[in-house]
Amino acid sequence: MTSSGLNKFDANLLKIALTLARRGIGLTGPNPSVGCVIAYGKTIIGRGCTSINGRPHAEMVAIEQATRHYLYQTSVKKEKITVYTTLEPCAHDDTSPSCAKEIIKFGADRVVFLLKDPDERTHGKGVSILESAGIDCVNAKVYKEEMLDTVSGYLKRKKENKPFVSLKIASSINGKIGTKKGESKWISGDLSRKKVQLIRSNHDAILVGSKTVLSDNPRLNLRDEYQNIPQKFIFILDANLSIPYSKELKIIKFNEKEKIHVFTKKNCDKEKIKQIRKLGLNLIQVGKKKGKLDISEILLKIGNLRINKLLVEGGSSIWTSFIKENFFDEIIIFWGNNILNGTAMPTFNDFLPVNTRIKGFPRLKLRYIKNWGNDIEAVWQPITKET
Structure with a gap:
């Protein structure tokens, strides 16, 4: 996992993901509000935010949208697929497979995220699952204050109950x-x-x-x-x-x-x-x-x-x-x-x-x-x- 290697396009898509995350603040509990954007090369093919009451997760919403995009459905994959998400993809299987596993199944080449999930079921484990499958993971060190604002309640509860x-x-x-x-x-x-x-x-x-x-x-x-x-x-x-x-x-x-x-x-x-x-x-x-x-x-x-x-x-x-x-x-x-x-x-x-x-x-x-x-x-x- 790296924390560098971001370009202007990466930063812009992370900002879009943050905007999506803000839409769900106060609506997704007990889960945090997360935003996700998927790009095929330089083209956005999927967007999502955590749904009301926390399910489905933002990554799943974005993947569902992306799979319907004509660029994804072409038989020959010509461009790399990058998943931009505000929070580390979850690693635990619950009522559905983890987002990390679904990202692998989807065929992503790279995942860029802003913050590791403090949930002990996922913290660092989502990244490990993705990297084990050969997916490049980048923990971007940008928009720190904006990101903390979107998950302030979730972080406080996970830390202090x-x-x-x-x-x-x-x-x-x-x-x-x-x-x-x-x-x-x-x-x-x-x-x-x-x-x-x-x-x-x-x-x-x-x-x-x-x-x-x-x-x-x-x-x-x-x-x-x-x-x-x-x-x-x-x-x-x-x-x-x-x-x-x-x-x-x-x-x-x-x-x-x-x-x-x-x-x-x-x-x-x-x-x-x-x-x-x-x-x-x-x-x-x-x-x-x-x-x-x-x-x-x-x-x-x-x-x-x-x-x-x-x-x-x-x-x-x-x-x-x-x-x-x-x-x-x-x-x-x-x-x-x-x-x-x-x-x-x-x-x-x-x-x-x-x-x-x-x-x-x-x-x-x-x-x-x-x-x-x-x-x-x-x-x-x-x-x-x-x-």
């Missing part, structure tokens, strides 16, 4: 998320709320606290042009089961009941537990840490459900818990064009001692910023040794 966590916040210019009485509709504008639908579609699950459910009665479903996408998993943190669960609750009314999970403390009211399960919801009891539900345990249980990316939509106490424990990978914040009273609801509560100096508070790296009408969206990530 926890999902990639995005905190999604809508606040006023002065950092308030609602009036003192709890009114929050609408701090952000129409364009921002439409962008939130795209953000939800790019995640596998949404998490909220009981206060958000009680004050806003949110639907948390995909709407508008995203309404035909499979609805997301919903996680509700409700330590004391304070929410009056019924069929009229919008979260239950507009989402698939089997995808709704309620996290609560151990030894809760048995009648309330019975009512929740009668509605067809899932209930998970976890321990407490410093008087609150243990976020680390919750994330591990969400990881066990094979959730790659988790969108945390509030409210203040939930975001603060994630910040305090450093259990977040990015913050997506929308600033509306309004200013609320100083006594209005803050975005975060205190999470460090009151005498903490400025240098003791976390600093973040700005990854993205854009205006939506009069609103501003910014994406921040923790500063790590890698960044």
Whole structure:
């Protein structure tokens, strides 16, 4: 296997494969979203991205398309066939033969990929299978940041058995998320709320606290042009089961009941537990840490459900818990064009001692910023040794 020998054509086709991979972010779980392009000489004969719910894989979609191309069907093979894929082709046989074996059967001469698959069933093994069949494999060292963005959730879950966590916040210019009485509709504008639908579609699950459910009665479903996408998993943190669960609750009314999970403390009211399960919801009891539900345990249980990316939509106490424990990978914040009273609801509560100096508070790296009408969206990530 080599990591060099790329030309401009190779780089361009890898970029196309990345574009294909981005289409499936949030739709292919528990599998990663992968893009694949197949070239016969300098002609593209097949393209594919991982299908909804993860099957078939991108390579299989591209191979199926390529086998119908007239250049592939000619009796004499005049040009070399190269498979460009964002992730190392899988090596394990599951419900169908591995992609590595299918690439060999297809007759490829060369495979160029961006990242080795961290799955122990494939890591390095896909390459070994291909090279054993005489296929030249190239691990391209380009588009690293773009590639990591497409599989961030998958990589995090494989490494830590926890999902990639995005905190999604809508606040006023002065950092308030609602009036003192709890009114929050609408701090952000129409364009921002439409962008939130795209953000939800790019995640596998949404998490909220009981206060958000009680004050806003949110639907948390995909709407508008995203309404035909499979609805997301919903996680509700409700330590004391304070929410009056019924069929009229919008979260239950507009989402698939089997995808709704309620996290609560151990030894809760048995009648309330019975009512929740009668509605067809899932209930998970976890321990407490410093008087609150243990976020680390919750994330591990969400990881066990094979959730790659988790969108945390509030409210203040939930975001603060994630910040305090450093259990977040990015913050997506929308600033509306309004200013609320100083006594209005803050975005975060205190999470460090009151005498903490400025240098003791976390600093973040700005990854993205854009205006939506009069609103501003910014994406921040923790500063790590890698960044």
